[in-house]
Amino acid sequence: MRYAIISDIHSNQEAFERILSALEIENIEKFICLGDLVGYGANPNECVERVKELTDLVIAGNHDYASCGLTDTKYFNPVAKQAIFWTESVLKEEYREYVKNLGLTLKIKDTFFVHSSPSEPAEWQYIFSLDDAIFEFRYFEEKICFIGHSHIAFAIKEKQGRYSAIEGEEFTIDTNAKYIVNVGSVGQPRDLDPRASCVVFDNERKSVKFIRSEYDIEKAQKKILDAGLPHFLAERLKYGR
DSSP states (O other): OEEEEEOOOTTOHHHHHHHHHHGGGGTOOEEEEOSOOSSSSSOHHHHHHHHHHHOSOBBOOHHHHHHTTSSOGGGSOHHHHHHHHHHHHHSOHHHHHHHHTOBSEEEETTEEEESSOSSOGGGTOOOOSHHHHHHHGGGOOSSEEEEOSSOOOEEEEEETTEEEEOOSSEEEOOTTOEEEEEOOOSSOOOSSOOSEEEEEEETTTTEEEEEEEOOOHHHHHHHHHHTTOOHHHHHHHHHTO
């Protein structure tokens, strides 16, 4: 099966549609979404609707839960909190109920999926460093754990107690190793690469491929500003930070 794994769309319709177009040549059989459909951007309803059309393999992110009252926003920074309040005000009731009923984890054969971290999915912990990843490896039994949340695409390998970051856009899975793979963000990358990010995972060929795609950032920025959302949310898209 060839999966496209997407995460952190964050109401960015332009990035979302562009990454889906880029995936058309990848012979994708199923899509998996790791959460944060909403937040930050100006098209929450359109993005939730598109995800619903695309797949039923969807888990929740912290912004999804915050938009329907399941996660306290007191830990959000002021800009993120403002975007959540705006999202709450425009999100259709049917989509509010949809994200409210999303689960936090998903398992498919020997693969584990979570938005934030396998140790405490509901606490929205970040995996930023190699030390963070080393700690998290003990909390899943599957060969691969796919995550989002930090908006930074990376892959960490563990084999015989040794840990290493994987370089390059594509790699083959060692069946004697375990992996944590962050698929990056569709709608708001923060790894200094503004292109939309996702992953193609082939569980038969045992391959993982990072996909990056340029999109109309200026259009997404204009929508954010026209909606009255903070200027910072528009500006950061240009720099991928």
